[in-house]
Amino acid sequence: MASFSVPSPVPSPVEDAESLKKAFHGWGTDEKAVISVLAHRDAAHRQQIQQAYEDLYKENFIKRLESEISGDFERAVYRWIFSSVEREAIIAKSAFGKVINYRVIIETSCINSPNELLAVKQAYHARYKHSLEEDVASHTSGDFRKLLVGLVSTYRYDGDEVDARLAAVEAKTLHDVIKRKPLESEEAIRILTTRSKAQLKAIFNKYKDEHKISISKDLETEHPDEFASALRIVVRCISSPQRYFEKLLRVVLTKSNLDEDTLTRVIVTRAEKDLQVMKEMYEKRTNVSLEKAISNETSGHYKSFLLALVRN
Template sequence: MATFKVPFPAPSPVEDAELLRKAFQGWGTDEKIVIAILAHRDAKQRLQIQEAYQDLYNEDLATKLQSELSGEFERAMYLWIFNPVDREAMIANAAMKKGLDYRVIVEVACISSTNELLKVKQAYQALFMHSLEEDLASKTSGNLRQLLVGLVSTYRFDGKEVDTELASVEADALHDAIKNKASGYDEAIRILTTRSKAQLNATFNKYKDEHGTSISKDLATGLPDPFFSAMRIAVRCTVSHQKYLEKLLRRSLNEAEEDVDDNLCRVIVTRAEKDLQEIKDMYEKRATNETLAHALERKASGHHRSFLLALVGN
């Protein structure tokens, strides 16, 4: 469920565009108006506002927002203004600039449904004139390449059908790969990158039943290694991406980490229109005596804070 509130009836896109124009005029921008409008419009409405703004002022609203706003607030608003599919494509592309943030790539690949991922890849090509696969493959190598490129490439079967015998065989193959590293990871990569989500969930359940620990826990032991970490994120996003994102959010809000604000902003902006309510409920169940809104008030500041609070429904 989405978290932010949309007024009903909403003003027309032209009214919104005119108000935004006013907010940009004069000395400094009135960020409050920008938030009051854009944080309370859904993807379709935001697109209509962009179109109205272009028609009225012959100017691109996204570019205008970039020049009028700054810092974290600008980055968050620039992501928000786009439709979810273009936004995911932009997030994936950004994750390959300045080094590779494989965690974001795994999220994009494993949280999306088969057809959502296809649309993201189509949007990626329209925006960047390359395939996501070729850009990713050229920036990675070895097992990590095989895993990541496999995750974004496969057009997975989306059905609920499960083969329990196969689940058992492949649970053993995964266990063998994780525990007995000498045998290589080809089979583990094959299973994680090609099986349907329903089949994988059955396999992960068999893994726990037959080997006593969850695959996610087994992947967490040992030295930190991007390949193992990427496999673990793929598993966690396949089991419950909300649970995974809640943990990201919780760490961002409660620990001093380098990438805290990227994660915080990405989770809130990308999920606000989808299932942030479920993630918020999970957060509030797990964090003692603190609502997500309180945590954001404590952690973020300025317009960035106001914007995120509006997106989470405060």
């Protein structure tokens, strides 16, 4: 269920394109008008508006939009206007800065279904003329490379079938490698990058049943290093994307320096999917509504835009 509201009846794409052209007109931009259109249309509508705009005004809609707005607001709108698949490809590409943002790569590869990930990789090929695998491999080395390249490459089986015997064997394998110092990465990477999500959930459950501690907690306790922290993100993204994102929102919204990129990413990628559920989880957990928390930490058009996506 989408977390944002769409007016009923929704204006035609041509009407919306005209409103946006008017908002762009002259010196300065009417950002409120931009938000009132774009933050209240679903992906299909946004696509149609873009098409109608380009047919009517013979100019590239996205380039014009980028020239009209700026800063965090621009970056958020730029992510939002694309379809989910295109957006994920753009976000994955943005992970390759001076240092790779491995969290983004793990989210892309572990939260999407196998066929969604495939579609993202196809969009990545079309857009950047090379593969996501190449970019991940050439920005990493050692265990991080093995883990991240494995995660983005794999085409997991997507069925529900679970092999309980094998889950028990591999829960034990994971426990054994986690108890070694340093952690023995090879088998952990093999299991996490090749098994189906249903099988992995069975493994994680078996782990908790046997050892009275979740694998994520055990990793945290035994290994304070960054590689173990990446493994924990994998486990959490596969176990429960919603709990993962809800916690990420809590962390982002309570740090003294706001990480706008992460906040934007969670809101724009989930607004059309399950942000509504996370809002409820967030408020239950913190006694503050997500809307209120975002409102406290952000400002300007960026704030108005995020709130428009969160409020329904």
